[in-house]
Structures are given as structure tokens and as C-alpha cells.
Amino acid sequence: MQTLSGIKVIAPNFKYRLSGVTSTLIQLVPEQRRRGLGVVTLGPGLPEDMPSMSFWQLPALWRRPEGASHRIWHARRNNEMLTGLILRHVLRMPLKLLFTSAAQRHHSRYTRFLISKMDAVVATSGRSGSFLKVAHTVIRHGVDTALFHPPQTDEDGMTATGLPGRYLVGCFGRVRHQKGTDLFVKAMIELLPHYPAWTAVISGRVTAEHTAFADTLKQQIKAAGLEERIRFLGEVADIKPWYRRLSLYVAPSRNEGFGLTPLEAMASQTAVVASDAGAYGEQIAPGETGAVVPAGDYESLRDAIRPYLADPSLAEQHGVQGVAHVRRHFALEREAEGLEKVYSQLLGQDLTPPSSA
Template sequence: MPDVSNILVIAPNFKRRLSGVTSTIVQLVPFQARTIPIATLGPGLPDSLPHIRWRDLPKLWRRPRGRPFRIWHARRNTEMLAGVFLRDVLRMPLKLLFTSAAQRHHTGWTRFLISRMDAVVATSERSRSYLKAPARVVMHGIDVERFSPDGEMPAGEAAAALAGRKIVGCSGRIRHQKGTDLFVEAMIALLPQHPNWSAVITGRVTADNRAFAAGLEDRIAAAGLNDRIRFVGEVDDIAAWFRRFDLYVAPPRNEGFGLTPLEAMASRTPVVASDAGAFAELIVEGVTGRVVPTGDSAALAAAIEPYLGDAELRARTADAGLQQVRSHFPLQREADELASVYEALWAS
């Protein structure tokens, strides 16, 4: 447990269930902690992260050692609201920073909360375009040591059943927003012409999406592809599956940022993605992969098909993607850029 008097940055996480924001905090904070005294606050985070407890909050009235105030780095409305309350009502020495990944027009309530922030970060140029406040773009990065071409391959019954097969992969919760149905439609159209390929879908099915998943399984069965389009559920080590995939497809209809294309490219796997999230800013069109319109299964299939029959294209694209991620999207780069945002706040 860190000494609160030394903590300079607090990263609250007010959502217990795993989400993209939570995943960002879990991956990023250990890199930030190498150079900045930072702690998390809230549920749903591993004990290995530096954290403070709710009962430590009164200690925030005291200024931290060596700085005039702490930085409260919020990523959700509830966390912005808590920061405003601590700073403006309880008069704690805090500056408020908000990171926005949303790619939609904000509600009036969200705009009000953003107006109360001392600084704003957007995770992409597209996200910044929806903000009514000045913002700096700091794009997410990934752990290029965890996601790399070198490492273990997936083990277990599902992996063994796919031995010797080429695999098109798709990862994420099984739901309409994630475009799982678009992937299934594309695979139903393509796999009969490519007998050495199979499709693997990783990710959990929540209770409210069981009917959606069952409908996809019915369509797969009707196409006679039960043995070639496989749902393997939530997996323990997704990095191993990214290494195993020969092509990765990210088809969501809506996304905040979306890390999976970067994770695939870092694993030396070519990518085809919809124009959701920050994908068009992550993928160099025709070089590290392809980007197609959202919601268009025919366009998705057309972009996928050349990769299924051309090993040289896959290799060339995979090499370019690996270089792109290692050069521009390591997690340490994100941590360093956020550190410069913090320093600018302290200098102000």
C-alpha cells in the first residue's frame, strides 16, 4: 500500500465490471508507476496495482510531497463528478484531467463536467473532433512485450482441434455492437471457397446477448460450418491466440478506441477492421491492413478474401504492422505523453 502523502496522480476506476477503460488502467498504470507516484482507487482492479483505499480520501486534503496539488485522472462521468466534488466542494488540492475516447456528441451533462476539467485528453483525432473543449491527443498504446510474435501458442482442446489449420480470428464480447454477426456473415460467404481455413471467435456471451449468440450458431449450422466457425468463449491468454491467428478481423459497429487491431499487429498478424473507434488512425490502409465501412459484411468479406489466398500478402502486411506498432504504439509512449500532460498541469 503506497504512502498517500507521496502519491501525485490518482486514477479512479468506478466500474466493477471489466471494460475497455478498466483494461486501459490495468495495463497503463504499471508503466506510469515506473516514473510517477500514481495510485488507483475503486473496485474491479487487480491487487498488484498501486492503490489507495476509500478511507484514505481524507488524506487528500494535505498537499503531496514536492507538488502543490495532486492530479485526479478521470475517464468516466462518475469519476469527473467525484473529482469536481473533491476539488470544489471539499476544497482538496486537486487538478482534474479527463481522458475522452467517445466518438459521439456528448450530452449536456457530460459537456458540463468536461467544462469543469483543468485539462482534457482525447485518445484519437476523431474523439477530439467531438469535444467542445481544447484537448491534446494521446493515443493508447499496448504492451509490446506481452503482445509479440514470440511466446506460447494457445493450449487446450479448442486449440488442438485447429492444429494445422489457417485461422481467421475475431475477439470481443459476442454482441451486435461488436459486429460479431458481420464477421459470421463474412465467414459463411468465404470459408466454402477456402477449405484450409477456419474461423475462431473469442469472447464471452453475457446473459442479455445469449439469444443473439444462439442466432449466430443457428446460421452457422444452417450453412454447414459448425466445425469451421468456432466460438471458444473467454480465454485465459488472448495474446497466445493473437499469435495463432493468421488474420485478425475487428468488425465493430461502434467502438471507443479499440486495442485489438494493435494487439494483433504487435503479434505479427495482419488486420482487417471496420471504420470504428480509432481503427482508421491505427491501420495504414493497404500497408498494415485494411479498413472498411462499418456495418457492411460484403465489404468486410471483400477485404478479407485476398489475404486468405496470398501468403506473401499476409507476411508483408504482418511485417509492416509489427513495425508500425513497435514504432508508434508502445505503452511506454502513452505513459510518457501523459507524464508531459501532468507536468504541464503542475507547471500551470
């Protein structure tokens, strides 16, 4: 916690469990601070070293920040928009309200009402922007290419896993139907017997309501005799080295918001096969960094994975090209720069640091 006199942006995070929004904040806020922006988070579920304010500090928002007439309340969820409206219109705090939308669906009437009360709106992709009924700016999420980077040491290689085979294919994220984990497992059961050099890993949380789903997948793997070659890792403490150990990453989601994992994989020099859910189709350069298939289409997913298992050099080539692609189009600095322009417009002053002007 810290004093709020120089803070221009509040980034609430009103969700305990890790989500795509939370992952975005964990990467973005430190980058914004590095660039000199006065920004703090508010809420649970974030690392202790994140710059933050406490709920008991909310009365300090009645005082205007140094050098500005307002602060920006940057919401990313409905409950955060509602809180911002209460703080401004009921408690009369000097706030400008900004909402970032990653949804790939038509918004409810309630959500549309909240959005209509915002001072500015950002969409994380062209597709999410197509569902908005208000003027908006498209600013795509980025990834920290210092955190997600190509292999550097032996710990970043396949041998560090202790798993059989020479090449690793993986699927990360919560284990559930929405994420398409079953499609990945089905593809691996069908393909791996033909490609003995490959092993598959699945990492992610299995919540109580999805335990039966995960157990069914494990039973299918056992029935196929592939327990040694299709492994469930659970929720690992640090997923970054696992991206670097992969030769191919698969993102088979049926439904997504934005979805950072393909970018994290490509930044780690890993080729990607993904569905067109969320913004995946806007992230991948087909035929250069990976492949994109229709969401929920098992045959297309399987057929897109097969060439990489048959020719590991193709995975290697697309992995190398993926690094350059992400650094050029999806570096975290680009997202921070885009938001600085929106913040500057809302506050009527230039918040862009001189070095990036």
C-alpha cells in the first residue's frame, strides 16, 4: 500500500480466483509502473508485491490527484463498473470511468447499461469490439517477453521433465469442457501411437464441479494404454518453463475471452495450434507461427496437430517465427502505450513518458 496523491489510475480486481483478467493485470500493471504511470490495484487475488491500495483508503479518492482533476477507474468486470458508478455518482468522487471488454458474445441488457455509462471503452480484439454498441478503441493484450522467452538453459529442455520421448506437446488452462481439454485428449489418444517420439502434458486446475470430467479423460487415457505418454501435471507453481519445454502448444477452447496462452507459448518459441475462440485467430499467423481451426471441430484440430508431430522441424521453424511475431505485434509495451493514450484523452493531459514519444 502507498499514498494515493500521485496515483492517476485505479485498476480494481474483484475476483479471488486466477482468471485471464487477473493474469493481464499481473503482467500489465508492473509494466505501466515501469513506464512512470501512477497506477495501483484494488482487490484480492493478486501477488503481494503488486502496487496496491486498500479498501479503507477509498475515502482518499475524494481528494484529486496531484496535477489532475480526476483519477481513472479502469474496470474490466461488471461488478467493477458498478462500483465505479457508485463511487462517482453516489459518493461524488472525481473519477473518469474506463471499461475494457474482452467478451466474444452479445452483452446482456444490464452489461450494456453499465457500458453506456462509461467515459471510454476499450476492446481487446476486433472481434470483441464487434459486439459493442458504443464507440471504442481496440487495444490488444500483450505479454511480457522478458518473462516469456525462448529456452536458455537445460532446465528449459525436454530432458528436464523426466518424461519419455524427445518432443513435448501441451495444453494448459483449467480442465473443463469449455477449454476443450477433451478434444486435446482425444487427439492425443488417436495420434500419439503413430508418433512415438512425442509425449503430451496437460496442466491446469480441476475444480470440484469438473472433477468427473477430468476423471473421465484419465479413464480414456488408461483404456488406450497411454498413461505414460499423456500426463496430467495438475496446477504447477510456475508454468513459464513448461512453455519453453514444449515443441507444440494446443489451445482447443470452445469459448474464450481474449486468451493469453497462445501468445505466452509463441513468446517462448513454441508453435501453436488453436481454435478460433476468443482472439486466438487474431494472434496466430497461420502457416508461419501455427494454425487456427474452428472452435469445437475435433477433426480440424486433429488434422492441424498431425503435421507438427510428423515433422518436428516444422514445429521448430514456426516456434522461431512465433517469437518475432509476438515481439513485433503483441509485446506488453504496445498494450501499455495504447492505454496511456486513452488515459491521456480522459484526463486531458499527456501521460506518455518522453522515452516512448
